[in-house]
Amino acid sequence: MTEANSGTAPTQPTEHDWERANTALIAKSLAELCYEEVLVAEQVTPGKYRVALASGAHYEFAARETIWTWLDIDCASVQRSYNGQRTAAVDAAQFFVDAGEDLALSAATLGNLLHETANTLAADTALLESRRGITAGALAKLPDEKLQCLLDGHPKAIVNKGRIGWGAGEFAHYGTESGAGVGLVWLAVKPGVAVFGNHRDWDFACLLEQSMDKSELQRLARGCRSHGITWDEYLPLPVHPWQWERHIRHNYGGMIALGQIRYLGIFGDEYLPQVSLRTLSNLKRPAALHLKLPLTVLNTSCYRGIPGQYMACGPALSQWMQALCEEDPQLKMRETGVMQEVAGIHVPHPHHEQVAGTPYRYREMLGVTWRESPVSHCGTGERCLMAGALLQCDDHGRSVAGALIESSGLGPRDWLQNLFDRVVVPLYHLLCRYGVGLVAHGQNLTLVLRNDVVNGVLLKDFQGDLRLAEGHFPERDGLPPSADRVLSRLPAAHLTHDLYTGHFVSVLRYLSAQLERETGLEELDFYRSLAGVLRRYQEEARSNWPDMDERFASFDIFRPAMERVCINRVRLQQGYDDTGERPVPAIGTPLENPLWLADHQPSEQGF
Known part of the structure; x- marks a missing residue:
């Protein structure tokens, strides 16, 4: 989806929010890269530090060294000096350009890092706008699935919303910070081409009921009948609509042509993306099962697919873990529990699976894990x-x-x-x-x-x-x-x-x-x-x-x-x-x- 067909006008960050997001990202990057010993911070005076870079730029800031030798940096204090001029550090992309030699970045790596930086800043400025005026006390009272749409995200990954593969339209419609519901594409898949497993209490009819009310189930049933599909011969598989359009329709075109995969359409409840992007909670029924769906976007260092090797064993493994929590006295007294993975399906790609060393993202494109919602575990x-x-x-x-x-x-x-x-x-x-x-x-x-x-x-x-x-x-x-x-x-x-x-x-x-x-x-x-x-x-x-x-x-x-x-x-x-x-x-x-x-x-x- 592009901005042109998204149906909404693009939002523009204010100068204040843009500078806040950039300064926060620079401070976070300085702190993490010094912690990881890629950059070196010299203490100039007590509580004042300088990072001198090979480019001739240097960054100065106030910070407290924590027990971890990690610098807890005051964002408002970060300044950049270059060619004798000192300014507030409000350009995160320029920071990475300045530090490129010290970070030993190739031109290609730096270019991709700048791409991730731009995407991260777009999401961060949207979050600043969404959280404006909301106190910590009010944040703490929000339902978990709503609060996740307002979180800054991974504290260690410096550009944690890079999402290479998405544009502005995808950020607006499918990003966690959008807070928008997503309707899912449903497929019918022949069991012989899939790896799957499910808990005995969760057959696939029950799984469908977790995503659709009675009227939608009836509409789906009519669609299945019109295509000659019965759930005795096929498995129901939800797919993220972006993943379907961008990766599944073409990459699995042969299986679709052979009838091994059948497209049914968009059905059922809308889902809210959680902070991990690929985990979705039911927007209308928060206690219903969560869905974990592959999204072949590069984010926080890897593509957000779903490995297939755990699908057959996932339900049994999580059931075993839950039994430990119920039977072990130390776990039971502390009320430890498991959000069980009750079912999973993975559809291996017929050709990539034959290629040793093929990029892992091509082996993780199509599948789903159904997992219990934490809301369903909460008592009175x-x-x-x-x-x-x-x-x-x-x-x-x-x-x-x-x-x-x-x-x-x-x-x-x-x-x-x-x-x-x-x-x-x-x-x-x-x-x-x-x-x-x-x-x-x-x-x-x-x-x-x-x-x-x-x-x-x-x-x-x-x-x-x-x-x-x-x-x-x-x-x-x-x-x-x-x-x-x-x-x-x-x-x-x-x-x-x-x-x-x-x-x-x-x-x-x-x-x-x-x-x-x-x-x-x-x-x-x-x-x-x-x-x-x-x-x-x-x-x-x-x-x-x-x-x-x-x-x-x-x-x-x-x-x-x-x-x-x-x-x-x-x-x-x-x-x-x-x-x-x-x-x-x-x-x-x-x-x-x-x-x-x-x-x-x-x-x-x-x-």
Whole structure:
């Protein structure tokens, strides 16, 4: 879809919003690229830093170095100097041009980075307009699916809304920040050309009912009859309308011509894109199943397709995970749950599947995962919130986390004790007891709140974000064979990083800095509280399972140093060429572990 046929006039950002979005992106890029050791920040005076670039430009700013050696930069302070002239830094694209040599960017990589920068700024200015005047307290009260449309998004990826492949019309109609509903294309697919699996309680007739009311089901049935289609011979497959037009109609043209794939039309409820773009929630019925659909756009370092190898095992794997949550005493008492993947379909491309090393995006174009909505898990007096939303700030710099703490009536330490006990402990327990590692970043965890206090957590996204520790763990002997065959097995130290990097670095790194600014809770006390919660859990676990000491030693979350995992560096180094596999993060110099520091530095407040 182009702007010309979108039916709406293009919106233009104000100069004020444009400068705010650019300055924020420059500050974020400086902070992350210095953290990843691609750029070097020199401290000029206490609290003042300079990044000198080979181009002759340099950037100066005020910042506080956090416990992670990450610079918490005051956006309003960032200035650019070049040829003796100093100005406010309000041009993010110019920053990347200035830093191109230091980042070792080829001309092609820099060109694509500037493309992603332009797209990210377009989305960021739209968000500034949408959030204008909404306080952190009001943001914190929004339903989760509505709040996701107002979030800044991935805090680590510097150009996190690059969406290469989309234009202004697609941003306006299908972007998360649009807040607009999307009608879905429905196909009928012959089972013989698909890989699929479903929970026994969810046949495909039930899945259709989650997306359509009675009148739409009747309209679909009439369309099927007119084409001679019955659900005894075909599987129903929803497709994002952009994906259908841009990739499926031509790439799967042969299968369509042979009748292996049949086009039915647009039917059913509209869906709201969530912050990950490819996950959609039912706009009319929030408790209905979510849909995860492939979108072959390049965003936050990879194409947002859906790998097919997990489709057959996804329902059984998530059912097994839910059983652990219900039967394991540590998980049950903390009300840990799973947003189960109840069904999935993947249609491999008949030719790309024969080509070893074909770009992975061509192997992930057509499929769907049906997944439980977090709303369906909330009991009376409970509501849900994506963990990444805690970091979102309003125009005055107040965060959703700060607003929840204030409205809960608890102090910051007590509120955080609940967060750590109900979120971090279950992740750590799954790791140590079962050898199950989850990449638990802010999108993969949904908090269940009661009276604005974290009461439990819901886990999701097991397709590639769940890995197993090497070695024998008797506790996971009940793992479904279909999952056992496809899940990756990694050394214990690697899986420790799924918790440390996936959650501590990707969520807590920003939360601890924000709450120090907002509440005065020092970062060392933040991590001392986390360490205390984990130590108490270890004592509980030892009393139930005497063999846990060996597990805690294998998954040593308290060791003095941890590896520094860098996601932006690998994108800059690898460039934008097609690859057969998704990018793998790079490793920098070790980080001093805040949990180790919390154990070894005395508290001045007696905490």
